[in-house]
Amino acid sequence: MDEAVAAFWARAAETYETEVPYFRLMGERIVGRAGLRAGQDVLDVACGKGATLIPAARAVGDRGRAVGVDIVAEMVDAARAAAAGAGLRNVTVEVGDGDALDLDTASFDVVICGFGLGFLRPEHALPEMRRVLRGGGHLVTSVPLGGGADWEFxxxxxxxxxxxxxxxVGGAATPPFDEMAKLAASAGLFLDPPLPESVSVLFPDEESWWRWAWSHGQRAFLERLDDSQVEVFKEDAFAALRSFRTPDGIPLEQQFLVLNANT
Ligand SMILES: C[S@@+](CC[C@H](N)C(=O)[O-])C[C@H]1O[C@@H](n2cnc3c(N)ncnc32)[C@H](O)[C@@H]1O
Structure with missing residues (x-):
């Protein structure tokens, strides 16, 4: 585990996923691609507030089991609350390190890691994910792409x-696909071709986008601005946002890849 990464996510946790549904939308898509079946045991590594854990728990149903692990206690509390709020009784969530899972070998059918690998040490995390998977099990993970030309600003x-x-720290890069495929293969996980996905997000206004930018990986860039830079950066960003805002708000079409890796 990287202490700086864990500390970063502890700072982001309070506002993570509170501004607009973002990871939740992508989480539904990731789980939709995971091929989960009723009665399966699924592990969600770096589960955050439950974006993939909650739909995964629904997919495996009462006879199945969904276990979430995250390094930040506030994320774990929020994921537990989300599971309770959804009336799910097949969910457990624990504070834990995705690079060194405190879980039994060969105890899960599917491991999910939505937008988490870039914050883990894949050379540790991938063998750990393989270790806890049963033979014939698979890993489903995802990597963000851009939001299109408007968002290159x-x-x-x-x-x-x-x-x-x-x-x-917060925006630690996910390895490029080829590198990831090699790392995964050396852990005994064999990647299928990536599945492209996208979701639509609408920010009501520029201030909403700014709060959101501080709530997830982009925060890592913003934290490096000093006090004098932050307001100027914000003004520059708002000028760019105004160039493509619509009467309904500021649209983001977030592209991402879902990756499936077989044992
Ligand atoms: C971009 S968020 C993704 C969260 C969730 N999967 C989702 O889709 O909303 C990255 C998550 O990785 C977690 N994380 C970072 N390092 C970790 C580690 N070593 N072990 C477990 N979780 C970690 C953070 O606390 C954060 O919740």
Missing amino acids: FGDLCKRYGLVSEAH
């Missing part, structure tokens, strides 16, 4: 403000 601004030249 954020990366451009980060470059202009010198925020991407150094390593940053």
